[in-house]
């Protein structure tokens with residue numbers, strides 16, 4: 481029997497409830513929701529499973545020690561006192577990453593440096609050899625989190641952010657982060673029971689995440705590497721068993737996933753990425769100007785997209801957002817349309833009243849995820 485331990489899944493602001501639900505579905509124990517994070521308990525196999533299967537986690541940390549700190553000397557002494565030989569070889573490589581929410585410390589880079597020094601000094605003084613720093617592919621990635629006078633030391637089980645799924649080789653301008661895309665689709669409540677459309681699909685992130693959600697495909701099956709693969713206790717057989725068990729839970733999907741973009745280069749990129757993800761059987765990408773299209777058929781349609789918000793574009797954003805509203809109203813009856821934007825001014829020009837408005841962040845930009853319900857047979861949005 482593998483031992484159970486605590487883990488912390490980090491997420492984006494506003495996705496805590498969804499991540500909690502994902503963890504419940506996966507079978508995590510002792511789940512506790514915080515701000516931009518959810519903690520839980522599981523064994524090594526569950527750590528592999530969480531990294532492979534969670535759609536809204538950015539990374540998963542494994543806390544290994546915590547202590548009180550007043551200053552850098554305290555930090556150094558506590559880190560030095562830890563037994564690092566169980567995590568790292570004396571000739572191995574490490575990287576340290578620090579986050580600070582404290583008036584006692586100001587520079588996270590300095591804290592990371594001090595932590596690295598304590599570990600390296602400990603190895604040098606006890607073995608005569610010292611590990612070196614490798615920021616890209618370290619054997620161990622250590623996370624230092626200081627909140628007020630409380631310091632948590634964790635191993636980063638994921639390595640690179642979990643939004644790096646491995647399918648996106650072709651990127652467009654302003655591609656949406658995969659974790660954000662998956663979270664938006666889940667927040668929108670799409671359950672794979674009707675057609676899905678991203679009418680401004682760019683490199684196709686939303687389409688691919690939607691297809692994976694519909695088919696219950698773990699998002700990180702194609703990822704190049706997880707940090708735990710370099711750990712001394714790496715168990716490739718267990719990992720493969722977990723992959724197999726997750727693959728057994730995939731399901732059929734009987735609807736369509738459609739992407740439009742008015743830039744031919746974006747269409748090509750979305751197609752390449754869909755092929756990379758081996759989801760091109762479900763995804764159709766077309767070269768279309770959304771404002772000149774019409775919904776086909778009477779079936780219900782679910783839309784999730786991120787229109788341009790205007791930072792890099794020299795176009796009239798107020799008119800652009802008015803066109804979104806007009807197109808939905810005139811040409812997309814029977815559609816639930818969701819989109820995220822950080823252009824809060826242009827949003828006012830959509831001309832429809834949203835039935836939901838959720839505050840989120842796209843990178844550091846304060847944004848709104850809005851929902852417009854377009855009734856079948858009527859050219860009006862639902863007002864409530």
Ligand SMILES: C[S@@+](CC[C@H](N)C(=O)[O-])C[C@H]1O[C@@H](n2cnc3c(N)ncnc32)[C@H](O)[C@@H]1O
Nearest residue numbers: 655656680681682683685741742743769770788
């Ligand atoms: C912010 S990007 C979407 C990014 C995308 N979610 C991704 O992951 O790459 C907006 C996209 O809208 C497209 N676009 C702008 N106006 C459009 C229109 N009228 N019809 C269709 N696509 C449009 C742009 O070409 C661009 O690819």
